Amino acid sequence: MSAADTVAGTGRAVVVEGAHVVTVDGAEYADGHVVVRDGRITAVGAGPAPAAPGAERVDGRGCLATPGLVNTHNHLYQWATQGLFADGTLFEWLVGSYEIWGRLDAAVVSGTTSAGLAHLALSGCTTASDHHYIHPSGRGDIVAAEVEAAREVGVRLDLARGSMDRGRSQGGLPPDGVVETLEGALAGTAAAIDAYHDRADDAMTRVAVAPCSPFSVSRELMVEGAALARDRGVRMHTHLAETLDEEEQCLAEFGCTPVEYAEKLGWLGEDVWFAHAVHLSDAAIARIAATGTGIAHCPTSNARLGAGICRVTELLDAGVRVGLGVDGPASSELTPLAGEMHQALLMARARKGPQALSARQALEMATLGGARVLGRDAELGSLTVGKLADIALWRVDGFGYDVVADPVVAAVFGPTPPLERLWVGGSTVVDRGELRTLSAETAAARGRAAHRALTQEVNR
Numbered sequence: 001m002s003a004a005d006t007v008a009g010t011g012r013a014v015v016v017e018g019a020h021v022v023t024v025d026g027a028e029y030a031d032g033h034v035v036v037r038d039g040r041i042t043a044v045g046a047g048p049a050p051a052a053p054g055a056e057r058v059d060g061r062g063c064l065a066t067p068g069l070v071n072t073h074n075h076l077y078q079w080a081t082q083g084l085f086a087d088g089t090l091f092e093w094l095v096g097s098y099e100i101w102g103r104l105d106a107a108v109v110s111g112t113t114s115a116g117l118a119h120l121a122l123s124g125c126t127t128a129s130d131h132h133y134i135h136p137s138g139r140g141d142i143v144a145a146e147v148e149a150a151r152e153v154g155v156r157l158d159l160a161r162g163s164m165d166r167g168r169s170q171g172g173l174p175p176d177g178v179v180e181t182l183e184g185a186l187a188g189t190a191a192a193i194d195a196y197h198d199r200a201d202d203a204m205t206r207v208a209v210a211p212c213s214p215f216s217v218s219r220e221l222m223v224e225g226a227a228l229a230r231d232r233g234v235r236m237h238t239h240l241a242e243t244l245d246e247e248e249q250c251l252a253e254f255g256c257t258p259v260e261y262a263e264k265l266g267w268l269g270e271d272v273w274f275a276h277a278v279h280l281s282d283a284a285i286a287r288i289a290a291t292g293t294g295i296a297h298c299p300t301s302n303a304r305l306g307a308g309i310c311r312v313t314e315l316l317d318a319g320v321r322v323g324l325g326v327d328g329p330a331s332s333e334l335t336p337l338a339g340e341m342h343q344a345l346l347m348a349r350a351r352k353g354p355q356a357l358s359a360r361q362a363l364e365m366a367t368l369g370g371a372r373v374l375g376r377d378a379e380l381g382s383l384t385v386g387k388l389a390d391i392a393l394w395r396v397d398g399f400g401y402d403v404v405a406d407p408v409v410a411a412v413f414g415p416t417p418p419l420e421r422l423w424v425g426g427s428t429v430v431d432r433g434e435l436r437t438l439s440a441e442t443a444a445a446r447g448r449a450a451h452r453a454l455t456q457e458v459n460r
Helices: 003-010 076-081 090-101 106-121 142-153 182-196 219-232 244-254 258-264 282-291 299-304 312-317 337-352 359-373 407-413 440-459
Strands: 013-022 028-037 040-046 056-059 063-067 069-071 125-132 156-163 205-211 236-240 272-276 294-297 321-324 391-395 419-424 427-431
Touching (some): 063 359, 063 407, 069 321, 069 359, 076 090, 076 125, 076 440, 106 125, 106 440, 125 142, 125 236, 125 419, 142 156, 142 182, 182 205, 182 219, 205 219, 219 236, 236 258, 244 258, 258 282, 282 312, 299 337, 312 321, 312 337, 321 337, 321 359, 337 359, 359 407
Parallel strands (some): 013 056, 013 063, 069 125, 125 156, 205 236, 236 272, 272 294
Antiparallel strands (some): 013 028, 063 391, 391 419
C-alpha cells in the first residue's frame, strides 16, 4: 500500500495542484486544485490550494483531473469466456454461452471479479455495477465470492443480483439447468440485500434487484421482484430493448413493445434503470423521460453484437438520465470504461452529425450521468465539495496528447490516456498506471485460472 492509502483513516489530506480540473457539475479550471480530507473533497478551485499542513501533495501539472468513472452495466463473470461466438447475433451468442455459463461456481466468479474489476480500475473506474444473473445450484456462495473480490480490488461494487426463472421448456432462451425457481430467485435476491446492501452514503457495496430480461424471466418474477425492491428500498435493473428480435418477441408474445411491457409490470420509475435501450420509439423515450427511468448505454457491446446504435442524443435531449456501461467482457472484449466515452461520441456522431455529442457530454455520462443512474449522484460523479473523493488523474502531456490544446478532447477523442492516479474515497487504488491494492499480475492470474477452470469443466 502507498502512503495515501492511510489518508482517509488519519485525517491527513491529499492535495492535487496544477491539474486541469473538470468538476463535471459546471466548473472547470485550467490550473486548478482539489483537496481531500477524510475521504471527501474539501476544496476545489483555481490556482494554488489552500494551506493543508501535513498533506500529501500531488503534482498535477500535465494532468487532467476528473471524477472517477462510473460503470452502470457489466457482467464480470464473462471475463472467463471472452472471444467466443464472435460472429453471432445476441440470441445466437447467448444460446451458445449459456451452455458454458451454467457451470460457473464461486471460485470462478471470484477470479473473474478480481480480473474484471482490476481492469476497470486501470481505466479510471471507481464504481462498477455488475449484473450477475446466473446462480447454478450447489456451486458455492457466488454473491459472497464477488463481494469479497471487489473489496480486495478497492472499487465500489453495485451488485445487481440477477436471476432467470424461464428456461427453454417455458419458452425462454436459457437451458432449464441454468435458471432458478421463482421462489429461489426471490429468496436469493432478498438474502443478498440483507447481507450486503449498505445504505451509508460512502458505501462500498450496494445491491439492486435485477431479473435478467423479458426473454428469460417470467412475468411473476418481474412483478414480485419489483415489489421486493420497493419494500427493501433498493434499485431495479434489467436488460431492455437491446435488439429487434426482442421487440418482435415482445409484440408476438405480449402484444406490446418492451417499454410498454415493462410499464405494465411496474418497471418504470426513478428507481429503475435499463441496460442498452437501443430500439426505442419516440413514444418510448418520452415515457422513460417522464418516469425518471435511467439508461445504461453500452456502445461497444451493441456494435460488437450488431444490435444497433442507441438513440443517446434523443435520450439526453428528453432529459433521460444516461450513464455508460462496458457490458460483459465476452461481448465487449477488454473494453476500458474510459474507452466507452470515445465509442459513445463516435456512435452518436455517426448517426446525427458532429454536434450530436461533445467530449464533455461523453465525460458527464461516464461520471455524473452514471452516478445519477445508480442513484448515487448526491455523493459521487462530480468533483464537488462534500462529495466522496473518487478521483481520476490522467496524464495528457505525453506523446500525441501534448499537441491537443483541450485536455478533455484529448482524453475522449483519442485513446485512453495513461492513468496517473486513482483514488476511491481518498485511498489510492492506482498509482502511475499500477494497481496498489491487488496487483495486476495477481488479478490476471486469477482471471486465467477462472478461464481454465470453466473451459476444462465444459470439456469434461
